[in-house]
Every structure is written in structure tokens, then in C-alpha cells.
Amino acid sequence: MGTKELPDSASQRRNWQNIxxxxxxxxxxxxxxxxxxxxDRKVFKDHVRVQEEKWISAFHLLGDQIRLMKVDxxxxEMEGSVEAAKLGWALSMKQQEAYIAKLKLEYSDSELEGFKAWFDLHSNKNTTLKQQCDKLASEKSFAWHQYDLMENDYKTKLNSKNSELEQANAKIQTLLASMEQLQSSSNGKDDKIGILISKVAKMEADSNKFKEEISKLSKELETLRNSTSTSSTPVLNRCTTRTRGKSSVNVTVKKDSSAAQRPHPSKDTKKGSGSTKRNADDVITITETPKLFSSRFKVPKLKNVSSPGVR
Known part of the structure; x- marks a missing residue:
């Protein structure tokens, strides 16, 4: 009996060892x-970082070109406005000269009277022209002063706008970099967490199946023990339970005779043989099924592989 149980236990150990x-x-x-x-994730991250640096340098270069084009x-535009003002002033002077020449032609009929009239008119016009010239000079100085003020104001506004634009670009770049970094890190962590959760769920399901099968085996063993204790001659049963098609547990209960059986005289006379049946008291020994997963079983923690650049 002992020699038959040892191979069963050894095969069970081998099966569990294989599992x-x-x-x-x-x-x-x-x-x-x-x-x-x-x-692979580290290599992809380095590639993305290099591409991002290229894009940032190109963005800076384009921004500088745009600013230079705006300044030019x-x-x-300022030079055009100045040239237009100069042309307007020259045109007004030419119009005045044409008006004077026209007056000269109108009052050239008589030499003396015309000369006197022209002299008087010229003197009067001279004074008026001087007044107009003085007025135009004052207006010109005032216009140039206003132009200088406007130019200084525009320069200060342009410098302030350029500084604000540079600050806004720097903030946008930092925000974009942080958003991309956070997005990549969150995507990587979500993928890892999903994979680990699915693996843990699969292992828990397998452990639950093993527990259910072990509980079934223990119940069957208890029923077999109870049947062997209550009955003096149990029937030979063979219970085979397969665990997911990989391992099998065989439980064999042999026939037990409570007392030495004597040959029945009628059967002996009919068969014509003087042989007697063997008296045997076989002890039922059932090895306890080893438990692979207990209530304290924990899923082993996997090594968290993280690149040095990601925190």
C-alpha cells in the first residue's frame, strides 16, 4: 500500500512544481x-524631445523674422508720411508762387501804375507772405515736435509690445512643454496601470478557480473519509480531477474487509476449488492536497522600470 501512494504523491509534487x-x-x-x-519608451521620448527642440528653434527664428519685417x-510707413508732408509743403509753395506770378501778369498793363500797384501789392504780399512763412515755420516746428513726440511714443509702445510678445511666447512654450510632458507621462502610467490591473485580475481569477477546485477536492475527501468510517466494506472508487487540463489528482479507495472472510461452502462446491479468499485490512491513507494559493496569497510586485528623465 505504501509503495503505491509514494508515486502518486511524487507525481502530484511534480505537477505542482511544473505549475x-x-x-x-x-x-x-x-x-x-x-x-x-x-x-522603447525612453527612445521614443528622446526622439520627441529632439523634434520639439527643432520646432522651438524654428518658431524662434520665424518670430525674429516677423518682428524685423514689422519694424521695417x-x-x-513713417518715411512715406514724411515724404508726403514734404511734397504737400512744396506744392503749397509752388501754388503761392503761381498765384504771385498770376497777379504780376494781371497788373502789368501800365508800367508806373502797375509798378506802383505791383510794388504796393508786392510789399503787402511780402508782409503777408512773411507772416504766412512765420506761421508756416511755427506750424512746421510744432508739427515736427508733435512728430517727434509721436515717434517716441510709438517706439516705447513698440518696445513694450515686443517685450510682452516675448514674455507671452516664453509662457506659451513652457506651457506647451509641460502639457506634453504631463500628457506623455500620464499616458505611459495609464497604460502600465491597465496592464498590471488586467494581469492581477487574471491571476486573481486563476487563484479563485484553484481555490474552488481545492475546496471541491477537500469536500470529496471528507465525504470519502466519512463513507469509509461508516461503511465496513466501501466500494472501490477512483476520483480523478483535472486542473485546467494540465495536472490530475487521483484518489483511490480500496476494498476493506473488517474480518477474515471464509469461503462459502455452496460456492466452493459449485466451483470445485478449495481456495480461500484473502483476509486483508488495508489502511486508507489519503495525502492532503497541497494548497498553492492560500488566503494570505499576494500577487508579487513587479519591478517598476522608469527612465531617469521621467519623475
Missing amino acids: FNALVQMLRSQQSNLETMAG LELK
């Missing part, structure tokens, strides 16, 4: 997969 080795191999393969994924355009 445990398969689980360890699965965890090691998952660990290697996580490490390769972390390396404003200077050209």
Missing part, C-alpha cells in the same frame, strides 16, 4: 517585456 515553474516563467517573461517597453514696415 509553479510555469508561473515563474510567465512572470519573468512579463518582466522582460516591461523592460523592453521601458527602453513701420519705418517705411
Whole structure:
């Protein structure tokens, strides 16, 4: 009896050892997969960082070109306004000269009277022209003063706008960088958490299945023990339970005779044989099924592989 139970227990141990080795191999393969994924993630992050630096440098270059073009355009507009003012002033002077020449032609009929009239008119016009020239000079100085004030005001406004634009661009760049970094880190963490949660759920489901099968086996063993204790001649039963198609547990209960059975005289006479049946008291020994997952079983923590640049 003892020699038959030892192979069963050894086969059970081998089966459970094979299951445990398969689980360890699965965890090691998952660990290697996580490490390769972390390396790929680091390479992708470096590539994204280099591309982002290129985009930022191109953005700075375009911004500088736009600012230079704006300054050139404003200077050209100012030069055009100055040239227009000069042309207007020259045109007004030419109009005055044409008006004077017209007056000369109108009052050239008589030489003396005309000369006197022209002299008087010229003197009067001279005074008026002087007054107009003085007035125009004062207006010109006032206009140039206002132009200088406007130019200084525009320069200060332009400098302030340029500084505000640079500050806004710097803030936008920092916000974009932080948003992209947060987005990439959150996506990576969400993917890792989802994978780990699915693996933990799968392992918990497997552990629950193992627990249910072990509880069924324990109940069947208890019923077999109760039946062997109550009945003196239990029937030979063979219980085979397969665990997910990988391992099997065989429980065999042999026939037990409470007392030495004597040969029945009628059967002996009919068969014509003087053999007697064997008297045996076989002891039923049922090895306790090893428990792979207990109530204190915890899922092993996987090594958190993180790149040095990500916090």
C-alpha cells in the first residue's frame, strides 16, 4: 500500500512544481517585456524631445523674422508720411508762387501804375507772405515736435509690445512643454496601470478557480473519509480531477474487509476449488492536497522600470 501512494504523491509534487515553474516563467517573461517597453519608451521620448527642440528653434527664428519685417514696415510707413508732408509743403509753395506770378501778369498793363500797384501789392504780399512763412515755420516746428513726440511714443509702445510678445511666447512654450510632458507621462502610467490591473485580475481569477477546485477536492475527501468510517466494506472508487487540463489528482479507495472472510461452502462446491479468499485490512491513507494559493496569497510586485528623465 505504501509503495503505491509514494508515486502518486511524487507525481502530484511534480505537477505542482511544473505549475509553479510555469508561473515563474510567465512572470519573468512579463518582466522582460516591461523592460523592453521601458527602453522603447525612453527612445521614443528622446526622439520627441529632439523634434520639439527643432520646432522651438524654428518658431524662434520665424518670430525674429516677423518682428524685423514689422519694424521695417513701420519705418517705411513713417518715411512715406514724411515724404508726403514734404511734397504737400512744396506744392503749397509752388501754388503761392503761381498765384504771385498770376497777379504780376494781371497788373502789368501800365508800367508806373502797375509798378506802383505791383510794388504796393508786392510789399503787402511780402508782409503777408512773411507772416504766412512765420506761421508756416511755427506750424512746421510744432508739427515736427508733435512728430517727434509721436515717434517716441510709438517706439516705447513698440518696445513694450515686443517685450510682452516675448514674455507671452516664453509662457506659451513652457506651457506647451509641460502639457506634453504631463500628457506623455500620464499616458505611459495609464497604460502600465491597465496592464498590471488586467494581469492581477487574471491571476486573481486563476487563484479563485484553484481555490474552488481545492475546496471541491477537500469536500470529496471528507465525504470519502466519512463513507469509509461508516461503511465496513466501501466500494472501490477512483476520483480523478483535472486542473485546467494540465495536472490530475487521483484518489483511490480500496476494498476493506473488517474480518477474515471464509469461503462459502455452496460456492466452493459449485466451483470445485478449495481456495480461500484473502483476509486483508488495508489502511486508507489519503495525502492532503497541497494548497498553492492560500488566503494570505499576494500577487508579487513587479519591478517598476522608469527612465531617469521621467519623475
